[in-house]
Amino acid sequence: MNRLYIKTIFFAAALFMLFSPAAIYAEEVDNDTKPILLGMSAAFTGPSKGLGIELYRGSQAYFDQVNAKGGIRGHKIIIKYYDDGYDPLPAIRNTIKLIEKDNVLCLFNYVGTPTVTRILPVVKHFNADKPVYLFFPFTGAQPQREFPYEEYVFNLRASYRQETWGLVHNLFMIGRNRIAVLYQADAYGRSGWDGVRKALTEKDLNIVAEATYKRGAGFESSMKRQVEILAETKPDAIISIGAYEASAAFIRDARDAGLDVPICNLSFVGSDNMLHLLKNLEKTSNKKYTDNLINSQTVPSYEDTSLPAVRDYRKVMTESPPAPPEGFGKDYDPLKFSFISFEGYLTAKVMTKILDKMMLRQNYGSLYAATLSIRDLDIGLNTPVSFGRGKHQGLDEIYYTTVSSGKFVPVRNWARWSK
Template sequence: MTLLLLAWMAFPCVPARADTSRELTFGMSAAFTGANGELGIEFYRGFMAYIDHFNAVGGANGWTIKVIPANDGYNPAPCFQNTIRFIDHDDVFALFSYVGTPTTTHILPLLQKFEDRNIFLLFPFTGAQPLRTEPFGKYVYNLRASYFDETRGLVDRLVAIGRKRIGVFYQSDAYGRTGWDGVHRALERHGLLLSGEAAYRRGASFSQDFSSEVALLMESDPEAIIVVGTYASQAAFIRDARNAGYKAPIAGLSFADSDKMLELLMTEGNRVHRDYTKNLINSQVVPSYTDLSLPGVRLYRKIMDGYHYEPVAQNDDYTPRKFSYVSFEGFLNGVVLGEMITRMSDDPMKTRIPEVLASIKDFDLGIGVKADFSRNGHQGLDAVYFTTVIDGLFQAVENWEQWR
């Protein structure tokens, strides 16, 4: 376990007390309301739990962190407006922990436009390629693995157990198309093609009827289906596919918020007296928050236990999750942001962000793999984890042979 983690665990969880004259401000645009509101809330809760803790113990050489959250409802236009305000009005030190591909890719030209002001986007909650390639990749630093990493991992494992006819159900926007492309590329490596595909419009709720999309996919007789969607759409698709008699594995990506998706399926299953939780697989970009053998998990759980969430949006009646994959990823974002500030605490300047992040090599987050931004691509981690429903939670897959 790193000395850094040991040091933080020695301090109690207390409210932050920041000297605003030595406060670095970051801007976050995300959905805090609507069909995907839990994504923004849980992500925000995760990193703010750590940041409040970081501030409470004095920050870095007296420098503390402030994050301004802004609701975009998972829509590109409000995200664009929020970003303009962060840059022109709030003069943020950097953009931080944006949520979603369609929203985040929409603001990438702004990073190029304001290049002379050294505006960088740090650790967004998306695995999309435009944030990792030219011309915009140089302005973005990603902590998480990409959607190409996740889809390749799923396809490789499904093919290895003999499931070669793989279909895809995806959101019809930049997020869904990136995932579709990832599945297509991964299949090509095995000399295979998609067995079938169907798409849906962004913003679908759990009440959406996807029976026609299910029927379309069933025509291709898929041996597995990969869903590139959000928690509500993925849960609705699984419900309708199971109701239509499809029993083969259905897999999803980390962005789907498997905790919320499972809650929706279990609630519906209890209502109609049916089990919708069998043969589900979800890739994750952080290890299971139930794995107490990992010091990073233990630290996350300790700090989350003492964190009090202050609602971001008006009329927010959301009941926070005790732990979740989304908040754990946000928490790790906070740890790396704190490390960045610590390394530049002698003289924090926007121009130093690339140099300081490049110095983060083999940084131990306590999760079994180390973050490394010294490589090309501005991506600190590339590990992908695979989970399935065990005892009412998405936990690590113990044996893929169960789906052969």
Template structure:
């Protein structure tokens, strides 16, 4: 992770401070305002919007049920295009100009990690980041972990489970294709650590620059990994880049299992691959493995899934945040389900604050949440030394045109 020198942080703040006085966007007497910086345009725009829609679907539901004396929740979204610079400026504005109650639901590792020094800089103002859409380790470790509360499992958790399952079916020559930034390197490091724990190493690797579109040609990268004799590939990328790599790897004759992480937005990636399959007559959806940090939205035996489907199925709000691109929203997705669950936890925190909400109390209140039932089969659990509520990782593969739970790994046994 690239740590911003204090002088650069201070310079940025001095530039931003004259924009407007503190508390320029005053919070209503019964309303708490949270700032959200995410990609609503660019290569990951749909991911940011889906996450926002899931979050807002629950918060609109929550606000409609706040009784007399309760506090409603408002989220101010700001587009950063999945770029660290705009995210940094958005965050300065949230803290200095808007005086938000907290930062919440940030999307992406390169963006979220870039603003961590601001949390430390404004420690006296008790600025916390709540439930970001990233599994990156810097948001969990010292010196910044104490300012961040995560709901989802980490990328280290995801890669450890993926590596364990691949090794169990005899696939120990693992290659990695990753995004060359904080997100990709965190995932790469997770694979490296998981393999090292078993006395193994990454056989081959290739990287790409953030922002690659589906039109990008990754034939050389795919061939590089194949020539090294790998027997499985883990991709740490975004939906467009991962789909492009899968397309080019399959076109090059690679029939190995290709696995990805939850941040990919597997639903959007699968859309791209199915459209390419229809165009070319070749199936690009076989032998894909995807780790998720929430259960499938088709697991209707879970009460949390049923509530999500009930609310999300008819939700028409939160379509395009200010500055976002128009697109046809999904009825259900893994990404919006994660946003929905984060909204539930945000609402629970505000509810527990009662008549005395304050930034200073955020750690006390969240650390008091033990065994909180989200209706997904595992409870969220926090504590003074635990700022990650869930550890569960769910492994899925494409079946009947959708990512579904893996019933057996035998098809991939060597």
């Protein structure tokens, strides 16, 4: 093969890359100043509204900073949001609307297992025609981490299996082996229940009792029957897999019934929203409802100011805290700080880096290629974030918190709960 022929082939390949759709898209991305739309469907109303509102506020806090500096190469980042009330059917309708009508770049910050699991087939369906990805859903469930959907979803947070394994292991190490489970009767609850079951099976143990409640239960709901079912077996710890209003109601009724064993909650519960309800109850009842609570988290405590990300988050949430999404939250008092808004802040930080990398010509405007290029990204947690082929989860750390002086703080020593 002579040198002239090789040069001809190289020149033709260069022309193809220059005028290929991907390269043209990259050129448009550089020159066009249209905003970058991220599509979010979440609970902004109903008993779980604090989850969607706080996640939105945290992400918006970071994007506000980026946009104030001109956005990403001139492109402002906009969250196009719709309320689904933590209900799968509205979530499906919202997803179709975001993709077909709003033409969002990607889906972002969805909230909840029952909603996310139902929109996964929709995402897979649209991928037959064009790439559609879901970034950083607020759920640790398995379906988006397994075939056939894992290739369309990128997770930042650790899984419920990792959370439940850690809770079971730490309880086991302090002699608390009789573990009962309360769970929401849906895909979220079953995902957490399965994680507890698997973790106990590894230690040749079983769940000693289980009770369920219906999704959408509020703080005013009675959990007395659930408490009775679990108390009958004399558990020495309970793992609750629920949302904040229902979980707070269960804690209230358990303590009123004299069931004072440690009650553990997963990160999805919305620790700060739950604590707010229980603290208000303590003021009016003169009873203690916040003792012996242990919550797993997928982000560090926002009280740990040794971390750069925490300092940045606290600064912006103090100086210019975002309001709830327009049209929602009129009867909701935003929290100054929360684990959920901190997670939203972090998802926005990683998303911004991905979008910036997407603008680089070597990624040809490909969101997928840009995401896979994230390696050892420092987001201020002393734990780097990486993605890659077959690795669609950025973080694996689990943190444990308990209530002290009216707020959730890191657990320093599990021995205080030794049996």
